[in-house]
Amino acid sequence: xxxxxxxxxxxxxAILLVGLITLHLASIWAYRLxxxxxxxxxxxxxxxxxxxxxxxxxxRLPPADREAAAHTLSGGALEVHYSSVxxxxxxxxxxxxxxxxxxxxVKRVNSARKEKVIVGAPAEGSGKRTDPHLTLVxxxxxxxxxxxxxxxxxxxxxxxxxxxxxxxxxxxLGVLGIALGMAGSVTRPIRxxxxxxxxxxxxxxxxxxxxxxxxxxRELATAFNEMQQRVKKLVDERTLVLAAVSHDLKSPLARLRxxxxxxxxxxxxxxxxxxxxxxxxxxxxxxDYLRSDHTGEExxxxxxxxxxxxxxxxxxxxxxxxTLERQGKAVFSGRxxxxxxxxxxLIGNAIKYGRSAKIRVVATDQTITIVIExxxxxxxxxxxxxxxxxxxxxEMSRSRDTGGSGLGLTVAKSVITGHGGSLRLANRPEGxxxxxxxxxxx
Numbered sequence: 246x247x248x249x250x251x252x253x254x255x256x257x258x259a260i261l262l263v264g265l266i267t268l269h270l271a272s273i274w275a276y277r278l279x280x281x282x283x284x285x286x287x288x289x290x291x292x293x294x295x296x297x298x299x300x301x302x303x304x305r306l307p308p309a310d311r312e313a314a315a316h317t318l319s320g321g322a323l324e325v326h327y328s329s330v331x332x333x334x335x336x337x338x339x340x341x342x343x344x345x346x347x348x349x350x351v352k353r354v355n356s357a358r359k360e361k362v363i364v365g366a367p368a369e370g371s372g373k374r375t376d377p378h379l380t381l382v383x384x385x386x387x388x389x390x391x392x393x394x395x396x397x398x399x400x401x402x403x404x405x406x407x408x409x410x411x412x413x414x415x416x417x418l419g420v421l422g423i424a425l426g427m428a429g430s431v432t433r434p435i436r437x438x439x440x441x442x443x444x445x446x447x448x449x450x451x452x453x454x455x456x457x458x459x460x461x462x463r464e465l466a467t468a469f470n471e472m473q474q475r476v477k478k479l480v481d482e483r484t485l486v487l488a489a490v491s492h493d494l495k496s497p498l499a500r501l502r503x504x505x506x507x508x509x510x511x512x513x514x515x516x517x518x519x520x521x522x523x524x525x526x527x528x529x530x531x532x533d534y535l536r537s538d539h540t541g542e543e544x545x546x547x548x549x550x551x552x553x554x555x556x557x558x559x560x561x562x563x564x565x566x567x568t569l570e571r572q573g574k575a576v577f578s579g580r581x582x583x584x585x586x587x588x589x590x591l592i593g594n595a596i597k598y599g600r601s602a603k604i605r606v607v608a609t610d611q612t613i614t615i616v617i618e619x620x621x622x623x624x625x626x627x628x629x630x631x632x633x634x635x636x637x638x639x640e641m642s643r644s645r646d647t648g649g650s651g652l653g654l655t656v657a658k659s660v661i662t663g664h665g666g667s668l669r670l671a672n673r674p675e676g677x678x679x680x681x682x683x684x685x686x687x
Contacts, residue, residue, distance in 0.1 A: 257427075262417055262420055262424070266413060269412075286345060289342060292322075292323070292396060293352075296382055296394050297350070299325055300386070308388070312327045322397040325393070326395075328391050331383035331391045332381060333363045342380065344364075346382070350364065350384075361385035363382070381393065382396060435462065438469050487531070491531045494524075495525070501521060502518075502521055505518060543580070544580055545578065546577075547576070547577050547579055547581055548577075549576075549577050549608075549684070550569075552588065553569065553588055553615065556585065556589050560592065560602070565596045565601070567592070568601075568602075568603050569604045572605070572606065572607045572608065575608035576608075577613055577664075580660075583663070584660060586657075588615070590656055591657050591682075592604065592617055594654070595619035598619065599618075599619020600620060601619060604616070604617050604618075611685065613686060614682070615681070616680070616681050617680040618678070618680075620677040621678055633668075634655065654670075661682055665684070
């Protein structure tokens with residue numbers, strides 16, 4: 246399982262989400278810490294003022310009336326008692342709200358009485374707080390009595406985990422929506438650039454990318470468009486030069502044929518004529534190969550099954566054994582003449598080297614698969630990837646006596662790849678060769 250997204254959009258969104266969620270949680274923690282501090286200080290100040298007011302009131306009453314008055318003054322979080330001894334014992338270390346309360350009380354009394362203020366746990370204990378929500382304050386009156394105040398301190402967070410999760414969830418959804426829009430606007434031109442790079446001067450004329458988006462994306466689109474034009478110019482010039490050379494070779498070869506006709510008949514004349522015919526065939530095949538992707542033919546909606554059916558009928562009329570099986574509607578958008586040339590080469594190879602051909606055309610919602618099988622000798626496994634090279638020939642089963650030029654598979658693969666498809670050759674377990682063509686439905 247990949248933890249780090251593999252796309253620019255995914256990594257951008259992940260960074261935004263992780264970063265903003267972390268900052269959001271940190272800001273909530275800082276806010277709660279500050280809020281708790283302010284609330285605690287405010288509560289400590291108000292509690293200290295109320296305790297001092299009660300202490301002042303009780304100090305003006307006779308000792309016999311102080312306990313009753315203390316009960317009357319109790320209320321809310323404060324429970325007041327009067328005694329002759331202190332009921333609180335100061336702990337070793339004051340922390341939290343008790344410490345803040347002690348600080349506020351000391352600030353509000355004169356220096357002579359500071360030692361008479363005890364904030365801590367009940368005297369029966371060891372000085373440690375057994376109840377985190379209960380604090381006892383004992384203040385000594387001028388006549389020696391003690392005012393003891395039990396204070397219920399409600400400590401804890403001021404917001405629930407559920408509220409934090411809901412807040413963080415809404416923030417994450419908002420960030421996700423914004424990030425998806427932003428990342429899509431940035432990566433869409435890059436994805437378009439990748440798609441065009443796979444089709445550069447293969448299936449059609451190069452299409453310029455729109456120059457839009459951020460500066461870096463605009464620069465990439467501009468550079469890509471310039472590269473397309475340079476590649477197009479280079480390929481066009483190479484094609485024109487090679488086509489011109491191949492075409493111009495026909496003139497001296499034609500003159501050579503005329504001169505051969507003037508010679509006496511014999512084995513050497515037949516050998517010269519055979520070599521000449523082979524050279525002319527190679528030139529014609531080379532011109533077909535050079536024109537295979539640059540004929541200017543427009544794409545149109547085609548029935549692949551019908552095209553292959555026509556090819557099979559032509560071979561059958563010539564006396565060859567060809568069977569065709571069709572499944573589904575194989576409608577495809579492509580160049581009719583180029584595809585017909587490619588399928589003719591593949592079926593012709595099956596008949597030439599396997600004596601018969603069996604073709605299956607299977608169409609699904611996504612792809613069109615064409616399988617061409619023969620019963621020939623097949624191809625050595627280490628040669629399967631080499632036979633696509635121009636003018637590459639197998640010496641044993643595909644010799645010059647068969648009339649092949651070594652460009653049939655090259656043209657077929659170039660045309661099929663140019664239509665976004667794939668061609669794969671494989672030896673059949675029962676003998677023979679199978680050619681599998683996969684074309685994406687458009």
